[in-house]
Amino acid sequence: MSILKISQLSKRYRRFRHSPTVAVDTLDLNIEEPGQVIGFLGPNGSGKTTTIRCMLGLIKPSSGSVTLLGSEMPQGAAKALEKVGALVENPKFFEEFTGRRNLRLLGRIQGIRRKEIDQILDQVGLSDAADIKVKKYSLGMKQRLGVAATLLKNPELLVLDEPANGLDPAGIVEMRRLLRDLGDSGKTVFVSSHQLGEIEQVCDEVVIIDHGKVVTSGPVDTIVSSSSSTALIVTIENVDETRKVLEENGFVVSSRTNNQIEIKPAPENPAVITQILADASIYLTGLRSEEGNLEEVFLGLTKGRSGDKL
Amino acid sequence: MKTFLRLLGSELERFLARRMARVLLVIAVGIGLLVGTITYLVTDEHSAPDSKAVQECYEDLEQWGLEEWEKEEACSDWGDDRFHITWLLGDSTEDWSSTRPTPEPNRTEPFGGLNGILPAIGGILSILTGGLVGASFFGAEYRFGTIEQVLLWEPRRNRVLLAKYLTTFIGSALVATIGSLAISFSLWPTAVAKGTTQGADVRFWIDLFSTAGRIGIAAGLLGVISGTVAILTRHTAGAVMSLLGYQIIGGIIINIWIKWLAPWDPLYNAGAFLSEADTTKWVKQSNFGQTYWTEVSANSYLTAGFITFAIATVFALVGFIVFNRRDVS
Numbered sequence: 001m002s003i004l005k006i007s008q009l010s011k012r013y014r015r016f017r018h019s020p021t022v023a024v025d026t027l028d029l030n031i032e033e034p035g036q037v038i039g040f041l042g043p044n045g046s047g048k049t050t051t052i053r054c055m056l057g058l059i060k061p062s063s064g065s066v067t068l069l070g071s072e073m074p075q076g077a078a079k080a081l082e083k084v085g086a087l088v089e090n091p092k093f094f095e096e097f098t099g100r101r102n103l104r105l106l107g108r109i110q111g112i113r114r115k116e117i118d119q120i121l122d123q124v125g126l127s128d129a130a131d132i133k134v135k136k137y138s139l140g141m142k143q144r145l146g147v148a149a150t151l152l153k154n155p156e157l158l159v160l161d162e163p164a165n166g167l168d169p170a171g172i173v174e175m176r177r178l179l180r181d182l183g184d185s186g187k188t189v190f191v192s193s194h195q196l197g198e199i200e201q202v203c204d205e206v207v208i209i210d211h212g213k214v215v216t217s218g219p220v221d222t223i224v225s226s227s228s229s230t231a232l233i234v235t236i237e238n239v240d241e242t243r244k245v246l247e248e249n250g251f252v253v254s255s256r257t258n259n260q261i262e263i264k265p266a267p268e269n270p271a272v273i274t275q276i277l278a279d280a281s282i283y284l285t286g287l288r289s290e291e292g293n294l295e296e297v298f299l300g301l302t303k304g305r306s307g308d309k310l
Numbered sequence: 311m312k313t314f315l316r317l318l319g320s321e322l323e324r325f326l327a328r329r330m331a332r333v334l335l336v337i338a339v340g341i342g343l344l345v346g347t348i349t350y351l352v353t354d355e356h357s358a359p360d361s362k363a364v365q366e367c368y369e370d371l372e373q374w375g376l377e378e379w380e381k382e383e384a385c386s387d388w389g390d391d392r393f394h395i396t397w398l399l400g401d402s403t404e405d406w407s408s409t410r411p412t413p414e415p416n417r418t419e420p421f422g423g424l425n426g427i428l429p430a431i432g433g434i435l436s437i438l439t440g441g442l443v444g445a446s447f448f449g450a451e452y453r454f455g456t457i458e459q460v461l462l463w464e465p466r467r468n469r470v471l472l473a474k475y476l477t478t479f480i481g482s483a484l485v486a487t488i489g490s491l492a493i494s495f496s497l498w499p500t501a502v503a504k505g506t507t508q509g510a511d512v513r514f515w516i517d518l519f520s521t522a523g524r525i526g527i528a529a530g531l532l533g534v535i536s537g538t539v540a541i542l543t544r545h546t547a548g549a550v551m552s553l554l555g556y557q558i559i560g561g562i563i564i565n566i567w568i569k570w571l572a573p574w575d576p577l578y579n580a581g582a583f584l585s586e587a588d589t590t591k592w593v594k595q596s597n598f599g600q601t602y603w604t605e606v607s608a609n610s611y612l613t614a615g616f617i618t619f620a621i622a623t624v625f626a627l628v629g630f631i632v633f634n635r636r637d638v639s
Binding site for chain 2: 050053056057058059060074077078081084086088090092093094095096097101105106108109110111149153
């Protein structure tokens with residue numbers, strides 16, 4: 001059984017006297033293997049949250065289909081969501097109630113006992129603050145409470161939208177550990193985040209979307225290594241002349257500090273560079289390869305676009 | 311069923327813990343204490359029976375040629391400024407069971423119903439409680455986005471909305487009933503110490519509690535209507551303003567331009583239901599070649615209650631349709 005299968009999903013929002021806004025555009029996604037941590041990346045406004053809401057049956061797609069844990073959404077939401085814990089955007093709780101009471105009210109719907117609630121509060125490090133009103137919580141504490149709410153059902157699939165929002169560095173490390181532990185325990189974790197470094201460290205696979213479409217997806221290592229994000233760094237005395245020679249030979253180069261030049265994408269055989277420079281009587285003092293990372297892949301695929309309008 | 315009861319329990323707990331419900335209850339009890347205290351202070355315990363005033367009343371009525379029993383009825387409490395507990399429901403100073411207003415069967419003349427303190431306050435109390443509680447209970451879900459959280463736990467939207475409507479009904483009814491009883495009982499010390507509890511027989515207590523119950527039911531039904539408006543506007547203030555606008559402007563428009571709509575006005579019907587009054591309608595009549603409008607009885611208070619219930623049900627159905635079709639984002 002597929003964990004999540006999205007086929008040709010589109011969501012258009014009608015606007016009065018304007019052409020419709022396309023939030024998600026014929027998006028396809030298939031997650032079959034359980035027990036993975038999957039990163040869901042995209043610039044702001046790329047359609048991540050809309051896709052997540054469609055997955056959870058909160059909004060109805062304009063076209064296409066979503067199958068979650070074998071149930072067609074949104075019709076099969078009652079069956080599917082029994083096994084799904086989800087946190088969409090910011091955690092939403094009653095500010096006047098304590099953290100424990102908020103969880104108890106949710107847990108009561110499915111008959112979850114107080115003891116289990118206490119265990120979850122302990123798991124997310126909120127035991128000491130459990131009896132404080134949520135309005136007095138920091139953003140990070142609210143985020144933890146949100147994650148606690150998703151864990152209450154002991155779900156097979158966790159859908160977390162920006163779970164590290166507002167967390168301090170220690171909290172981010174804890175969250176990373178928690179996500180990894182959940183994945184290792186056999187649960188599937190679908191996590192959207194802007195913190196690409198975190199995603200790279202914790203996820204088995206990533207899906208990158210832009211303008212409502214999937215740009216790339218697959219195992220993190222494969223995506224990073226298959227991209228043109230690996231650079232070759234040359235250290236040399238005469239930077240200007242070297243740049244000129246390399247550019248004449250068709251390489252894309254940029255200067256760095258400390259007499260360094262970056263060649264990106266790196267040629268398959270670095271010896272080509274030494275040969276070209278030697279032919280021009282330029283002798284380099286250093287040559288090293290620099291591996292790309294997910295951030296560079298992401299920026300390359302989304303053309304460095306930020307959805308935030310300043 | 312078990313899941314639904316759990317959901318209802320969760321909604322009720324949330325409702326009872328809400329500040330709005332508690333504030334309204336405190337306001338109602340506060341008003342009760344204030345009314346009770348003022349009444350206590352202004353009541354003159356030595357004013358009755360005043361035989362001199364009664365005598366003067368008799369003498370004044372001599373010129374009208376009234377029957378003896380008519381004069382007795384008109385003058386029996388003349389000069390009596392004591393607080394009568396029966397004023398809670400009507401203007402009787404005698405045994406309630408013998409003097410309570412009773413409608414004529416097959417009447418065309420509208421029956422005015424109970425004209426005491428409680429029905430008068432109850433009208434305001436039910437509109438305030440139902441309007442504010444319903445609007446805020448639903449509006450807050452959209453304001454804080456908690457409706458999304460609930461739907462992730464119970465995605466069957468009909469169940470969620472049904473639980474919310476039931477909670478609104480029960481909650482509004484409870485607050486309004488407790489509030490109206492608090493106001494009633496705050497006047498009890500004045501009646502005991504400076505007035506009279508004469509006339510408060512078994513029938514009086516039955517009527518008092520049933521009036522408080524009807525105030526509760528009216529508040530609950532208005533809460534459902536108000537909650538639906540909050541679903542449509544997705545905003546507490548939007549819902550309250552809509553209802554307030556309807557009450558002020560709608561009332562004027564209905565009474566001046568669209569009189570035929572009056573027997574279907576939910577606020578008018580709720581008011582008639584809680585005070586046991588008939589609703590009225592305007593009909594054209596001709597007499598000696600002259601055509602004129604006259605106000606006649608339209609429905610009894612029970613029919614008025616049923617009409618309020620039917621209107622609240624229609625609103626709730628609209629709520630179900632909108633809530634099911636609308637995206638939650």
